[in-house]
Amino acid sequence: MRTTAALGVAIALSIGATAPANAITNLLTSDVGYSGPGLNLSAFQNGNYNFTFGPITVDQYTFTAAPGGGGNSGLGSVVGQGSYGLNGNGSFGGDAVYIGVDSATGYAQLMLNGGPVSQLGFFMNYAAPPFGDDPTIWALDALGNPFASFDLATLAPISTPGGFNEFEFRGISSDSADIYGLRFGGSYILVTGTANGEVIGGVPEPATWAMFLLGFGAIGFTMRRRRAGAKLMARLA
Known part of the structure; x- marks a missing residue:
């Protein structure tokens, strides 16, 4: 059974940040009990990379990215x-x-368009060293300045060797509704809305529809057999 973990208390203030007074933040390592907003990327389910630095609207957020050294394309985030x-x-x-x-x-960030929350997190994964040694997430204030940060490699490492589309939940909670966005970077890092990266409410694949139809067919066959059995029992009574 998974439990929401609060690993450490951080008040990591950046220069110039307008952090909430006495903000107490915790690192979330599970979506069990998570009450913050999700991330629906169905609008980008087109089979292609879209490189951008933003700003663009992504679900209920405004997405922006900052370039960094060692980039593959130089075109922005995917x-x-x-x-x-x-x-x-x-x-x-x-x-x-x-x-x-x-x-x-470099880093990317998602700023909420609907106001602050007390919890914000996504499913994510990151590159193992040497392709980025400092995977980090930051809580952002109303001006987009970080007021709390957590080093994932140290506090809540993600290890999925040989895995395919495996993401783990990471996020930040606060003792009050003062989180306006989440920044992530310091490594090649992926962020998505579900544990396997599939979009929420996506259209089932043809094979999935076939399984649905097979299931409904089996249910119908079972119900017909039960009705026939009931009629036979009534005749024998």
């Missing part, structure tokens, strides 16, 4: 689908839709 490798933490592609920071030192 928002969409495509094959993506994270060194020792497996590979990603197929039906997975995600935001990928295309740099070992």
Whole structure:
């Protein structure tokens, strides 16, 4: 049974940040009991990479990205689908839709358009060293400045060697509704809305429809057999 873990208390203030007074924040390592907003990337389920620095609207957020050293394309972060490798933490592609920071030192962020919350987190994974040594998430204030940060590699490492489309939940909670967005970076890092990267409410694949029809057929056959059995018992009574 998974439990929501609060690993450490951080008040990591950045220069110039307008952090909430006496903000107490915790690192979330599970979505059990999570009450914050989700991330629906169905609008980007098109089978192609979309490189951008933003700003663009992504679900209920405004997405922006900052370049960093060691980027593959120099075109910005990935928002969409495509094959993506994270060194020792497996590979990603197929039906997975995600935001990928295309740099070992840059970052991306999602600012809420509907106001602050007390919890914010997503499913994510990141590249094992040496392709980014400092995977980090930050809580952002109303001006987009970080007021709390957590080093994932130290506090809540993600290890999925040889996995395919495997994400783990990471987020930040606060003692009050003062989180306006989440920043993630310091490594090649992917962020998505579900544990396998598939979009919420996606259209089932043809094979899935076939399984649905097979299931409904089996249910109908069972019900017909039960009715026939009931009639036979009534005649014998």
